[in-house]
Amino acid sequence: MSLVSRVCTRFIQGSLRAITFSNTNQSNRNFHMMVKPMPVTCLPKFSFTPDAVSLTSGIQRLLAPVSAALTHVAGFKVKGRLKRRCKDCYFVIREQRHYVICPTHRRHKQMSMKKRDYKSWILTHATQSKVRPY
Structure with a gap:
Protein backbone atom coordinates (compact mmCIF):
# COMPACT_ATOMS: atom_id res chain seq x y z
CA MET A 1 0.00 0.00 0.00
CA ASP A 51 -29.90 6.79 4.26
CA ALA A 52 -32.56 4.49 5.69
CA VAL A 53 -34.36 4.13 2.34
CA SER A 54 -31.37 2.62 0.55
CA LEU A 55 -30.64 0.30 3.49
CA THR A 56 -34.21 -1.01 3.64
CA SER A 57 -34.32 -1.56 -0.12
CA GLY A 58 -31.05 -3.51 0.11
CA ILE A 59 -32.40 -5.67 2.92
CA GLN A 60 -35.65 -6.27 1.03
CA ARG A 61 -33.56 -7.43 -1.92
CA LEU A 62 -31.73 -9.85 0.40
CA LEU A 63 -34.96 -11.22 1.86
CA ALA A 64 -36.60 -11.82 -1.52
CA PRO A 65 -36.81 -15.48 -2.59
CA VAL A 66 -34.02 -16.61 -4.89
CA SER A 67 -36.21 -18.41 -7.40
CA ALA A 68 -39.91 -17.70 -7.76
CA ALA A 69 -40.29 -20.28 -10.55
CA LEU A 70 -40.64 -23.23 -8.15
CA THR A 71 -44.10 -24.76 -8.07
CA HIS A 72 -45.16 -27.14 -5.36
CA VAL A 73 -46.47 -30.46 -6.58
CA ALA A 74 -48.49 -32.74 -4.35
CA GLY A 75 -47.07 -36.23 -4.14
CA PHE A 76 -48.90 -39.52 -3.79
CA LYS A 77 -50.76 -40.38 -0.62
CA VAL A 78 -49.52 -43.78 0.55
CA LYS A 79 -52.50 -45.87 1.65
CA GLY A 80 -53.22 -49.45 2.58
CA ARG A 81 -56.52 -49.58 0.69
CA LEU A 82 -57.03 -47.45 -2.41
CA LYS A 83 -60.35 -46.05 -3.58
CA ARG A 84 -61.54 -43.93 -6.45
CA ARG A 85 -62.56 -40.50 -5.21
CA CYS A 86 -64.29 -39.28 -8.36
CA LYS A 87 -65.48 -40.62 -11.71
CA ASP A 88 -62.23 -39.65 -13.45
CA CYS A 89 -59.91 -41.59 -11.11
CA TYR A 90 -58.44 -44.81 -12.52
CA PHE A 91 -56.19 -47.61 -11.25
CA VAL A 92 -52.71 -48.39 -12.59
CA ILE A 93 -50.34 -51.20 -11.54
CA ARG A 94 -46.61 -50.47 -11.81
CA GLU A 95 -43.65 -52.15 -10.08
CA GLN A 96 -45.69 -54.21 -7.58
CA ARG A 97 -47.74 -51.20 -6.50
CA HIS A 98 -51.26 -50.05 -7.26
CA TYR A 99 -51.79 -46.38 -8.08
CA VAL A 100 -54.85 -44.17 -8.38
CA ILE A 101 -54.32 -41.40 -10.91
CA CYS A 102 -56.78 -38.59 -11.56
CA PRO A 103 -56.23 -36.18 -14.45
CA THR A 104 -58.84 -33.65 -13.28
CA HIS A 105 -58.13 -33.50 -9.53
CA ARG A 106 -54.40 -33.88 -8.87
CA ARG A 107 -54.98 -34.19 -5.13
CA HIS A 108 -56.67 -37.59 -5.65
CA LYS A 109 -53.35 -39.31 -6.40
CA GLN A 110 -52.82 -42.39 -4.22
CA MET A 111 -50.25 -45.14 -3.99
CA SER A 112 -50.58 -48.48 -2.23
CA MET A 113 -48.11 -49.61 0.39
CA LYS A 114 -45.53 -52.08 -0.81
CA LYS A 115 -45.52 -55.45 0.92
CA ARG A 116 -42.47 -56.18 3.04
CA ASP A 117 -40.22 -58.94 1.74
CA TYR A 118 -40.73 -61.30 4.66
CA LYS A 119 -44.50 -61.12 4.17
CA SER A 120 -44.28 -62.20 0.56
CA TRP A 121 -42.03 -65.23 1.00
CA ILE A 122 -43.14 -68.42 -0.70
CA LEU A 123 -43.00 -71.21 1.85
CA THR A 124 -41.74 -74.61 0.75
CA HIS A 125 -43.17 -77.97 1.76
CA ALA A 126 -40.53 -78.41 4.47
CA THR A 127 -41.71 -75.39 6.44
CA GLN A 128 -45.46 -75.92 6.16
CA SER A 129 -45.95 -78.91 8.46
CA LYS A 130 -46.49 -78.48 12.17
CA VAL A 131 -44.57 -81.64 13.05
CA ARG A 132 -40.92 -81.55 12.14
CA PRO A 133 -39.43 -84.74 10.66
CA TYR A 134 -36.26 -84.50 12.77
Whole structure:
Protein backbone atom coordinates (compact mmCIF):
# COMPACT_ATOMS: atom_id res chain seq x y z
CA MET A 1 0.00 0.00 0.00
CA SER A 2 1.55 3.28 -1.06
CA LEU A 3 1.93 6.37 1.08
CA VAL A 4 -0.62 8.31 -0.97
CA SER A 5 -3.29 5.62 -0.57
CA ARG A 6 -2.66 5.43 3.19
CA VAL A 7 -3.02 9.19 3.58
CA CYS A 8 -6.17 9.22 1.45
CA THR A 9 -7.83 6.40 3.37
CA ARG A 10 -7.06 8.05 6.72
CA PHE A 11 -8.43 11.35 5.42
CA ILE A 12 -11.59 9.64 4.14
CA GLN A 13 -12.07 7.77 7.43
CA GLY A 14 -11.68 10.99 9.44
CA SER A 15 -14.09 12.91 7.23
CA LEU A 16 -16.54 10.01 7.33
CA ARG A 17 -16.52 10.00 11.14
CA ALA A 18 -17.08 13.75 11.22
CA ILE A 19 -19.97 13.55 8.75
CA THR A 20 -21.68 10.58 10.38
CA PHE A 21 -21.46 11.98 13.92
CA SER A 22 -22.86 15.34 12.84
CA ASN A 23 -25.73 13.90 10.76
CA THR A 24 -26.89 10.93 12.85
CA ASN A 25 -30.28 10.96 14.48
CA GLN A 26 -32.02 8.47 16.77
CA SER A 27 -33.66 6.45 13.95
CA ASN A 28 -30.37 5.82 12.12
CA ARG A 29 -28.54 4.87 15.31
CA ASN A 30 -30.97 2.08 16.23
CA PHE A 31 -31.24 0.64 12.72
CA HIS A 32 -30.15 -3.02 12.66
CA MET A 33 -28.31 -4.17 9.54
CA MET A 34 -28.34 -7.83 8.46
CA VAL A 35 -25.18 -7.48 6.37
CA LYS A 36 -21.66 -6.51 7.31
CA PRO A 37 -20.91 -2.80 6.84
CA MET A 38 -18.89 -1.96 3.74
CA PRO A 39 -15.27 -0.90 4.17
CA VAL A 40 -14.50 2.77 3.68
CA THR A 41 -12.71 2.20 0.39
CA CYS A 42 -15.84 0.63 -1.12
CA LEU A 43 -18.20 3.45 -0.18
CA PRO A 44 -19.44 5.67 -3.01
CA LYS A 45 -17.69 9.02 -3.37
CA PHE A 46 -20.82 11.14 -3.82
CA SER A 47 -22.40 10.30 -0.45
CA PHE A 48 -20.83 9.06 2.76
CA THR A 49 -23.98 8.65 4.86
CA PRO A 50 -26.28 5.76 3.94
CA ASP A 51 -29.90 6.79 4.26
CA ALA A 52 -32.56 4.49 5.69
CA VAL A 53 -34.36 4.13 2.34
CA SER A 54 -31.37 2.62 0.55
CA LEU A 55 -30.64 0.30 3.49
CA THR A 56 -34.21 -1.01 3.64
CA SER A 57 -34.32 -1.56 -0.12
CA GLY A 58 -31.05 -3.51 0.11
CA ILE A 59 -32.40 -5.67 2.92
CA GLN A 60 -35.65 -6.27 1.03
CA ARG A 61 -33.56 -7.43 -1.92
CA LEU A 62 -31.73 -9.85 0.40
CA LEU A 63 -34.96 -11.22 1.86
CA ALA A 64 -36.60 -11.82 -1.52
CA PRO A 65 -36.81 -15.48 -2.59
CA VAL A 66 -34.02 -16.61 -4.89
CA SER A 67 -36.21 -18.41 -7.40
CA ALA A 68 -39.91 -17.70 -7.76
CA ALA A 69 -40.29 -20.28 -10.55
CA LEU A 70 -40.64 -23.23 -8.15
CA THR A 71 -44.10 -24.76 -8.07
CA HIS A 72 -45.16 -27.14 -5.36
CA VAL A 73 -46.47 -30.46 -6.58
CA ALA A 74 -48.49 -32.74 -4.35
CA GLY A 75 -47.07 -36.23 -4.14
CA PHE A 76 -48.90 -39.52 -3.79
CA LYS A 77 -50.76 -40.38 -0.62
CA VAL A 78 -49.52 -43.78 0.55
CA LYS A 79 -52.50 -45.87 1.65
CA GLY A 80 -53.22 -49.45 2.58
CA ARG A 81 -56.52 -49.58 0.69
CA LEU A 82 -57.03 -47.45 -2.41
CA LYS A 83 -60.35 -46.05 -3.58
CA ARG A 84 -61.54 -43.93 -6.45
CA ARG A 85 -62.56 -40.50 -5.21
CA CYS A 86 -64.29 -39.28 -8.36
CA LYS A 87 -65.48 -40.62 -11.71
CA ASP A 88 -62.23 -39.65 -13.45
CA CYS A 89 -59.91 -41.59 -11.11
CA TYR A 90 -58.44 -44.81 -12.52
CA PHE A 91 -56.19 -47.61 -11.25
CA VAL A 92 -52.71 -48.39 -12.59
CA ILE A 93 -50.34 -51.20 -11.54
CA ARG A 94 -46.61 -50.47 -11.81
CA GLU A 95 -43.65 -52.15 -10.08
CA GLN A 96 -45.69 -54.21 -7.58
CA ARG A 97 -47.74 -51.20 -6.50
CA HIS A 98 -51.26 -50.05 -7.26
CA TYR A 99 -51.79 -46.38 -8.08
CA VAL A 100 -54.85 -44.17 -8.38
CA ILE A 101 -54.32 -41.40 -10.91
CA CYS A 102 -56.78 -38.59 -11.56
CA PRO A 103 -56.23 -36.18 -14.45
CA THR A 104 -58.84 -33.65 -13.28
CA HIS A 105 -58.13 -33.50 -9.53
CA ARG A 106 -54.40 -33.88 -8.87
CA ARG A 107 -54.98 -34.19 -5.13
CA HIS A 108 -56.67 -37.59 -5.65
CA LYS A 109 -53.35 -39.31 -6.40
CA GLN A 110 -52.82 -42.39 -4.22
CA MET A 111 -50.25 -45.14 -3.99
CA SER A 112 -50.58 -48.48 -2.23
CA MET A 113 -48.11 -49.61 0.39
CA LYS A 114 -45.53 -52.08 -0.81
CA LYS A 115 -45.52 -55.45 0.92
CA ARG A 116 -42.47 -56.18 3.04
CA ASP A 117 -40.22 -58.94 1.74
CA TYR A 118 -40.73 -61.30 4.66
CA LYS A 119 -44.50 -61.12 4.17
CA SER A 120 -44.28 -62.20 0.56
CA TRP A 121 -42.03 -65.23 1.00
CA ILE A 122 -43.14 -68.42 -0.70
CA LEU A 123 -43.00 -71.21 1.85
CA THR A 124 -41.74 -74.61 0.75
CA HIS A 125 -43.17 -77.97 1.76
CA ALA A 126 -40.53 -78.41 4.47
CA THR A 127 -41.71 -75.39 6.44
CA GLN A 128 -45.46 -75.92 6.16
CA SER A 129 -45.95 -78.91 8.46
CA LYS A 130 -46.49 -78.48 12.17
CA VAL A 131 -44.57 -81.64 13.05
CA ARG A 132 -40.92 -81.55 12.14
CA PRO A 133 -39.43 -84.74 10.66
CA TYR A 134 -36.26 -84.50 12.77
